[in-house]
Amino acid sequence: MKATTKRPTSRIKRLHNYVLKLNIYGDESDSTLIDQLLSTRIFLLLLFLLLLLIIVYIILSVQTHSVTIQSPSESTFTQLSQQYPSTLSCPCLHTSIRHDRFLSLNPLYHPICTSRLVNQSFISLLSSANVSEYHSKDYRKMATSHFQILGLLCRTVRQMIDDSLSELLSQHFTTSEVVSNETFNAQMNHLVEQLKTTNIANIKYISDFLWLNMFYNAILSGLKTNFYLKYSNAGTMDYNFYSYFDFSNAKCDCHRSIDCTAQAAITKLVPSNATVNPTTAAQNPVKLFSISGLRVGCLPYSSLLQSTLECFFKQSCIDRIQKYLPALAFVSPLSVHSRFHQKATVKHLLDQLFIESWNQINNFTAYFQSCSPHSCTYSYDQRFNILYVIVKLIGIFGGLKMVLKFSAPLIVKLIRRVQTCRCISEAIDKNEIPVQQSELFLFIPIFIFYFT
Structure with a gap:
């Protein structure tokens, strides 16, 4: 039982040590090791937060997908008109059709x-x-x-x-697109x-x-x-x-x-x-x-x-x-x-x-055949699609990584300058140390960040 509980702890500890020692700016000679580690951590933190925000946005956003079906049958059109009544579009090959092709009346007196x-x-x-x-x-x-x-x-x-x-x-019934069975009968x-x-x-x-x-x-x-x-x-x-x-x-x-x-x-x-x-x-x-x-x-x-x-x-x-x-x-x-x-x-x-x-007698089949739609296009909205999320992340990740890798060192340098100016101004005001010794205070936040 002791060996079993130690295994996960040792793995977490090794992972923690790996993250602390991870340095993606090791090839940069113009910055110290502490700045390189700090830039790496800023890079990873920003990358994680931005990817998380992007994932949440993509999941919550609505994606519109468009589908085209060539030479649809009447049954296919009927099914699509029931599922996508507001977005379905089936242009007619013949837009003007005589009423006697699909309408008949035989009054009984x-x-x-x-x-x-x-x-x-x-x-x-x-x-x-x-x-x-x-x-x-x-x-x-x-x-x-x-x-x-x-x-x-x-x-x-x-x-x-x-x-x-x-x-x-x-007379002629003129429609640029096939109408649904309900609309036709109405x-x-x-x-x-x-x-x-x-x-x-x-x-x-x-x-x-x-x-x-x-x-x-x-x-x-x-x-x-x-x-x-x-x-x-x-x-x-x-x-x-x-x-x-x-x-x-x-x-x-x-x-x-x-x-x-x-x-x-x-x-x-x-x-x-x-x-x-x-x-x-x-x-x-x-x-x-x-x-x-x-x-x-x-x-x-x-x-x-x-x-x-x-x-x-x-x-x-x-x-x-x-x-x-x-x-x-x-x-x-x-x-x-x-x-x-x-x-x-x-x-x-x-x-x-x-x-x-x-x-x-309203013959919708005869109307559909006379109209002869060559294709049907419909669109639908989807809120969460794991494949869409993965594709979007792959497309965004490269550019986002490049921007953050370039930005992280600049952020570290900006922090250094702000800390330098603040420490110097405070030391001069208190007359505790000379100006030439103020650079020693720059290492204090780095050590605190490292060991925490």
Whole structure:
């Protein structure tokens, strides 16, 4: 045990003696041995402190590293965009790409727009009936006009959207660098949202224009549902009579508003051999039953917008009307798979462009292939890298060693001069020793430094 404890002590002692005797200025003849040893110790101390400070600075400082990858794949780009979203740069070979290369839209319309109800052959069968025989509140009077308008609205919306899609898909997507998948999808979704907003605004403009045109011009309906002719007792005609409809338990007349509506119904006609005037009979029909959702009113257009299509989703409702509208025998109920409620008004459907879904597909793979980036460059910051620290120290050590080796003797000489001047001035002030003996005091700090 004693031999084991003495070994480290003896090694430390030998190392201490080696450091005390170390002299890197032994080849200098113009300085004493003590100055050479003192210069060596100053050199080693400064070298150690400066290297320590440099190491701490390098470790705490942030190093930026730049990496370039040639011909990156989509998976590589996706991985890099997730790891280095702020520094990744992948210049495109083709900076302008048509939207139809990577964007597709296939709108799915409400079942009414693809049903037989808006088919021209079905409408032709409905139009064969003599509507003048029915009262204005009888749905048979407006049925043909309703389905004609529905078909026209569906075709108008479809054509409007097809034109907008053709214009959108023919435009170019311009990017100097590949954008991330998230950014790509966000920009495509923004373009499609703009398309939706524009078309909704356009169809609303058309609808408002029609309403204002019909209202302010007091257009006379060919079905005589808003204004009608009435013979006076003298046999003359008066054009100023207008229809009215029960609306919210109150009478609404078409002279004041074209939005007056009432629930559609099937009415019973007065027999031809009745003694009353046919015109009077037509004005006072007997209601057989009401049709849920459907409205009749001053004009077919305004009453259709306030109607719902809930009756045509049910076979029982269609069968009930079919007795009075035989053309419905060729009609099947509308599909119940719709994002719209069955009681949604036609106006709401029109405001939403009759579209169930846009079926938008953003093909990022096609976009990436069309862009064809030839390289990707990214950078990252690293705070501690042992290899970087070693390389920096190797680069700094040579120059630092040379500067300190040259500076240490100068520091010693400066210390000597300061001590000489101080000792001489103190001796003269105290009159203890003559000036020529003052040089003896120069060796005192050297011995103290050496033995400590």
